[in-house]
Amino acid sequence: MTALNLYQLRSFLTVSEEHSITRAASRLHLAQQAVSSQIRQLERALGVTLLVRTSRGVLLTPAGEELAAGGKAVIADADALVERVRAVAAGQAGRLRLVCKPHATAEFAIEVAEAMEAAVPGVVIELVTVSTLPEELELLASGRADAAFLWTPAGDGSLRYAEVREDRRMVALPEGHRLASRESVVLADLADEPVIVPKVVVSQDVLRHWLAEPRPDGRPALRGPAAQRIEDRLILVARGRGVWLAPEPLAAYFPAPRVRWVPVVDAAPSYLAVVWTARAPESLVSRLVAEVRRITGWAGD
Structure with missing residues (x-):
């Protein structure tokens, strides 16, 4: 099997595009003699004539036309392989x-x-x-x-x-709640409302965040019942067992029956x-x- 030298092939493809060894040498930043030598070496390796030199440049032989057509894909594949190898070495792939x-x-x-x-x-x-x-x-x-x-x-x-996104805080209220028709509320409006407590919290810092503690007057939130699943918390809200504070995307993802979502303008965002x-x-x-x-x-x- 004939070994194809990619360096020589790249030079040949440049000559085939320019139809001139002089212009190809300029593009490749090589001497004309070096480009001519590479073409001759490639022709000897393949055992064919690739170019015919004329007074107005070079013409491709049928073998040269075939190599030019297929050689571009070979170079493109080789360049892509080099990029993948470098990416893996740099820890960018995997x-x-x-x-x-x-x-x-x-x-x-x-x-x-x-x-x-x-x-x-x-x-x-x-x-x-x-x-x-x-x-x-x-x-x-x-x-x-x-x-x-x-x-x-x-x-x-x-x-x-x-951090990649800031989400405002919303409160889930039962549809008949005194605040359910408001455009927005503040934490003081919720001071006497029991808040549904998530069972899945893993630290006090996390719990305080989800309950919006401390409140503006320094008091903790009034604890309501606890539930693990979001759907269960919304059922508790719909039944009037408490309110629930959550980031705004949950309001869009969980439009629950008999529940109204209202922005809490002074609650810290998530x-x-x-x-x-x-x-x-x-x-x-x-x-x-x-x-x-x-x-x-x-x-x-």
């Missing part, structure tokens, strides 16, 4: 296992995965969905996921994170973040954060 809760990321998770795979040669984004924060944290801790989307605080100080462990490939995570922020239009620090 697999990134990304865990998310659909109610937090439904509008952009697939777009992010496709953007990453288009932007980084050879990378594969594996999306894994869960329903609760503890499930996300367990996948990260066990090494079955490299990164995740979750609202901060995460309740795990070992995780690294970068920040969705990309979080990752020390084991995660940081070059991929860095690119992931950049792609997510581009898609969400993040304007924060």
